[in-house]
Amino acid sequence: MKFDKPETTNPIDQLKVVGQPVNRVDGPLKVTGAATYAYEWHDPHARLAYGYPVGSTIAKGRIASMDLSRARTAPGVVAIVTAKEAGQLGKGSRNTATLLGGPEVEHYHQAIAVVVAETFEQARAAAALVHVTYEEAEGRFDLTAEKDGLGPTESDVKVGEFETAFAEAAVRLDETYTTPDQSHAMMEPHASLAAWDGDKLTIWTSNQMIAWSVGDVAKTLKIPPANVRVISPYIGGGFGSKLFVRSDMILAALGSRAAGRPVKIALPRPFLMNNTTHRPATIQRIRIGAGRDGRITAIAHEGWSGNLPDGDPENAVDQTKLLYAGAHRLTGNRLATLDLPEGNAMRAPGEAPGLMALEIAMDEMAERLGLDPIEFRVINDTQVDPGNPARPFSHRQLVECLRVGAGRFGWAARDARPGTARDGRWLKGIGVAAGFRNNLTMKSGARVRLDRRGVVTVETDMTDIGTGSYTIIAQTAAEMMGLPIERISVRLGDSSFPVSAGSGGQWGANSATAGVYAACVKLRETVAQRLGFNSKDAVFADGEVRSGDRRVSLAQAASDGELVVEDTIEFGNLKKTHQQSTFAAHFVEVAVDAATAETRVRRMLSVCAAGRILNPKTARSQVIGAMTMGVGGALMEELAVDTRRGFFVNHDLAGYEVPVHADIPHQEVIFLDEVDPMSSPMKAKGVGELGLCGVGAAVANAVYNATGIRVRSYPITLDKLITQLPGAS
Amino acid sequence: MRAFTYERATSPVQAAAAAAANPDAKFIAGGTNLLDLMKLEIETPAHLIDVNGLGLDTIEATSEGGLRIGALVRNTDLAADERVRRDYGVLSRAILAGASGQLRNRATTAGNLLQRTRCPYFYDTAQPCNKRQPGSGCSAIGGFSRQLGIVGTSEACIATNPSDMAVAMRVLDATVETVKPDATTRRIPVAEFHRLPGDTPQIETVLERGEFITAVTLPAPVGGKHLYRKVRDRASYAFALVSVAAVIQQDGTGRIAVGGVAHKPWRVEAAESELPRGAKVAAERLLAGATPTHENAFKVPLVERTLGSVLDEARS
Numbered sequence A: 001m002k003f004d005k006p007e008t009t010n011p012i013d014q015l016k017v018v019g020q021p022v023n024r025v026d027g028p029l030k031v032t033g034a035a036t037y038a039y040e041w042h043d044p045h046a047r048l049a050y051g052y053p054v055g056s057t058i059a060k061g062r063i064a065s066m067d068l069s070r071a072r073t074a075p076g077v078v079a080i081v082t083a084k085e086a087g088q089l090g091k092g093s094r095n096t097a098t099l100l101g102g103p104e105v106e107h108y109h110q111a112i113a114v115v116v117a118e119t120f121e122q123a124r125a126a127a128a129l130v131h132v133t134y135e136e137a138e139g140r141f142d143l144t145a146e147k148d149g150l151g152p153t154e155s156d157v158k159v160g161e162f163e164t165a166f167a168e169a170a171v172r173l174d175e176t177y178t179t180p181d182q183s184h185a186m187m188e189p190h191a192s193l194a195a196w197d198g199d200k201l202t203i204w205t206s207n208q209m210i211a212w213s214v215g216d217v218a219k220t221l222k223i224p225p226a227n228v229r230v231i232s233p234y235i236g237g238g239f240g241s242k243l244f245v246r247s248d249m250i251l252a253a254l255g256s257r258a259a260g261r262p263v264k265i266a267l268p269r270p271f272l273m274n275n276t277t278h279r280p281a282t283i284q285r286i287r288i289g290a291g292r293d294g295r296i297t298a299i300a301h302e303g304w305s306g307n308l309p310d311g312d313p314e315n316a317v318d319q320t321k322l323l324y325a326g327a328h329r330l331t332g333n334r335l336a337t338l339d340l341p342e343g344n345a346m347r348a349p350g351e352a353p354g355l356m357a358l359e360i361a362m363d364e365m366a367e368r369l370g371l372d373p374i375e376f377r378v379i380n381d382t383q384v385d386p387g388n389p390a391r392p393f394s395h396r397q398l399v400e401c402l403r404v405g406a407g408r409f410g411w412a413a414r415d416a417r418p419g420t421a422r423d424g425r426w427l428k429g430i431g432v433a434a435g436f437r438n439n440l441t442m443k444s445g446a447r448v449r450l451d452r453r454g455v456v457t458v459e460t461d462m463t464d465i466g467t468g469s470y471t472i473i474a475q476t477a478a479e480m481m482g483l484p485i486e487r488i489s490v491r492l493g494d495s496s497f498p499v500s501a502g503s504g505g506q507w508g509a510n511s512a513t514a515g516v517y518a519a520c521v522k523l524r525e526t527v528a529q530r531l532g533f534n535s536k537d538a539v540f541a542d543g544e545v546r547s548g549d550r551r552v553s554l555a556q557a558a559s560d561g562e563l564v565v566e567d568t569i570e571f572g573n574l575k576k577t578h579q580q581s582t583f584a585a586h587f588v589e590v591a592v593d594a595a596t597a598e599t600r601v602r603r604m605l606s607v608c609a610a611g612r613i614l615n616p617k618t619a620r621s622q623v624i625g626a627m628t629m630g631v632g633g634a635l636m637e638e639l640a641v642d643t644r645r646g647f648f649v650n651h652d653l654a655g656y657e658v659p660v661h662a663d664i665p666h667q668e669v670i671f672l673d674e675v676d677p678m679s680s681p682m683k684a685k686g687v688g689e690l691g692l693c694g695v696g697a698a699v700a701n702a703v704y705n706a707t708g709i710r711v712r713s714y715p716i717t718l719d720k721l722i723t724q725l726p727g728a729s
Numbered sequence B: 001m002r003a004f005t006y007e008r009a010t011s012p013v014q015a016a017a018a019a020a021a022n023p024d025a026k027f028i029a030g031g032t033n034l035l036d037l038m039k040l041e042i043e044t045p046a047h048l049i050d051v052n053g054l055g056l057d058t059i060e061a062t063s064e065g066g067l068r069i070g071a072l073v074r075n076t077d078l079a080a081d082e083r084v085r086r087d088y089g090v091l092s093r094a095i096l097a098g099a100s101g102q103l104r105n106r107a108t109t110a111g112n113l114l115q116r117t118r119c120p121y122f123y124d125t126a127q128p129c130n131k132r133q134p135g136s137g138c139s140a141i142g143g144f145s146r147q148l149g150i151v152g153t154s155e156a157c158i159a160t161n162p163s164d165m166a167v168a169m170r171v172l173d174a175t176v177e178t179v180k181p182d183a184t185t186r187r188i189p190v191a192e193f194h195r196l197p198g199d200t201p202q203i204e205t206v207l208e209r210g211e212f213i214t215a216v217t218l219p220a221p222v223g224g225k226h227l228y229r230k231v232r233d234r235a236s237y238a239f240a241l242v243s244v245a246a247v248i249q250q251d252g253t254g255r256i257a258v259g260g261v262a263h264k265p266w267r268v269e270a271a272e273s274e275l276p277r278g279a280k281v282a283a284e285r286l287l288a289g290a291t292p293t294h295e296n297a298f299k300v301p302l303v304e305r306t307l308g309s310v311l312d313e314a315r316s
């Protein structure tokens, strides 16, 4: 099905099942432990062996020698694979560094060998016996040091004459903000079980993008994609770190080939930070010029980040093209080559760090203008793409988000003068920030089957990374086929199913359900035909198909055998003619200990405008999870770079702190009533990343309101406040 | 993790003798620290002596009016003990400020005293670390040192002792009771129990080879207000950037010990005489000669301000 004109009325609009706060259909499986995660696949008949990775202990250079002799003779060892044994490997089109390094070493903890043994413990013990010597090369590890050489590039986006307009502006801001490297730190580490049957490879894994994985596994191992099957029905969080094939898949496949047995691997937790990907640090310079009336006349956002050779920048400036009005604009990314581990997507790549900076800048600018930060944003709202005014937003309710949130949160009671609200030993403050994330759409397919019991089974390689995909897909099929949700069975995460959008970039929910919608439209037609209905008049409800006086049970259509249809939704030109984005307003109250400068969040509210909310319960969970991640980014998360040795030092969950329950207070989420007929037949958009975008700045602005201290470098830890707090010596 | 042999100790002396007989042996109590370190091959004992079957898990009154806490009393039980909560509140509060419920259920009194540093370089066997591998150098100096020590450090090591409980034990003038392989016993004031790093940061306590902790005793209660303030980057489940254990009397005198700043719980009795004059003066005495790094210099004002806040609370 091609989606290329605004949607009119369709069966989803009934909202009998879609739009309802349905419990997760996979919830019972998960709370009883019956959902099989990657490392839990177990076939008692397979002679399973266990792999353990060996990581490089230098950041850059060459392996001079590798002594495997002690490891080979260690108890239980079945096979050891290094780059030498693996032979010529390719590289996935979405990988920057190779997944099995050697002799060249590209980053710290790059996998350079896998040891396979009878048990996990034996593999781990033997891996520690692999002795490696290196010829270390000098590397570049310090973004600040590299920044100076990096100026404007040809890909800078310019609208009007920024420099002139900025110089002439009555009120100006020119500040630099920094965000650190961050780790996804999801609960479930990367894990894979690989098994070969002749030249056919099956990998049970934990991955967000099944079809990408098939392609990149095939490319890496230089085998035909048709020989690769990837299965990933349950995923314990990914946040982008499982968008791509990582070393667990390749090491399991190579280990299994060498051992002649299925091999299971989980990356040890300390590998997460340096072996896999991370969100790269940024340095961001923001310049805003405005008239005394508060109208922005000039806005520039430049972002510096680093990555391995051939890596991409962290695109922290993108939202600044679209979020606020202003005739003269400049945005650009500058990319340094760094020999740190590979930087790549982490939840809301670009916008998350970009808004952490931009939305502090807006708060600062409002203060300079003597305007309320909400009013300043309202004044600069735009209903069209400011770089191309002929292109309207499909639906933009940022102002409504801010207004509704202000009322709900009690914004009016806030004293704009910093450092004035006190509660015992705590300094209290309230902050606001806008949230913005583009609504991406991706081609997405599904197969639907109707059986003689009247059960509809949906099959798609869509993944559920804890987001609720199973549930919203079941809701979609139930709505379309007029069935209760119990009569829908959803099967996900298998490359033998039709290729879907997968989970990333908050495109999954809208795109994948639209794919299921398309397949269900086809199934409805097939059913109507079978039962002799005119498919235009047929009503699917209560397990029946009805038209006029005639009603036949849906199951009847499959009485001669299962009906199976498949379709794919493809998105046409609407995203070109209309800018599709999601919007939010985040409100945060913090308390800062007047003595120790510890910052604790007291309450949070996010108001989101993101198209139709397919399931308010799972969507709310997404947003509160994102708000929590925003608090982490604002207050504690930072991969500490050792710029001498080129690695992230705090590479475990004791050193890399993420929020715990005690850090997270009352959280409230409001979804504005919205349908966006430009986005898809579902009229939905994404929320999973929106909930993170801007939260960090709302925290930072609240800290400023509490203390009068403007911290422009995340995370806002107490050391950045303590010497400026009142009463400090 | 390396392969190891395993035995269950039958008595404290037998445990001590078994440990002395095998230079690569280690006692295992709750295992919450030792096992983590073994998995990373930071500790590589060839033999484990499991002491969990030895009893030593009761808290008894001493004839001096104090308490004797068995070495294997779990942190949860110690923090919940009615006498501890009434007379030694700082100890209960310090324990509850540490780790998590599950960990405290396993962690023992002796094991807690002997838990090892959380210096991140100590945890990465590929990095030089004098504590883990004597003579290899100290990566933290000139590296990521935000969490590390500011007083009593050395050129060999700037690590801190991460225990919360030990800070309270120090302020309470606890005594560690041990038995040696030859069955002799000794009582070590907790003040002398942990060592400064000096040139041998790998040697963290004065315990001798095989020496086994049987109990920790607390002297008779001293009254006063008992406070423990732990300052950290998140609200729970994090090691202290700085912590202050305090027992403050009505007249403003009292005792204080500080965690998160040194290789041992940091207490300077001379600084306590300054307490009535306020936190600034007391903190100056307490941290005299401090040598913070660029990254952890904030701990100096942080100690002063935290102390000030604790004194305010004591007065209120």
Ligand SMILES: Cc1cc2nc3c(=O)[nH]c(=O)nc-3n(C[C@H](O)[C@H](O)[C@H](O)COP(=O)(O)OP(=O)(O)OC[C@H]3O[C@@H](n4cnc5c(N)ncnc54)[C@H](O)[C@@H]3O)c2cc1C
Pocket (backbone or CB within 6 Å): A654, B026, B027, B028, B029, B030, B031, B032, B033, B034, B035, B036, B051, B071, B097, B098, B099, B100, B103, B106, B107, B108, B109, B110, B111, B112, B113, B114, B115, B162, B163, B164, B165, B211, B212, B213, B214, B237, B238, B239, B240
């Ligand atoms: C995730 C995590 C978070 C934590 N957070 C904190 C925190 O915030 N604050 C805090 O203070 N602690 C914290 N801890 C540390 C915890 O308190 C210690 O792990 C625990 O107290 C150790 O006790 P154990 O009985 O398990 O010791 P074990 O691991 O069994 O042993 C530790 C050491 O003591 C030796 N030993 C044990 N018993 C004896 C004995 N009777 N005589 C001589 N030697 C003995 C062992 O040989 C070993 O060397 C944390 C730990 C973890 C894993």
Ligand code: SF4
Pocket (backbone or CB within 6 Å): B117, B119, B120, B121, B122, B128, B129, B130, B131, B132, B137, B138, B139, B140, B141, B148, B156, B157, B158, B159, B201
């Ligand atoms: S501070 Fe001590 S523990 Fe840390 S690296 Fe240096 S020697 Fe090792």
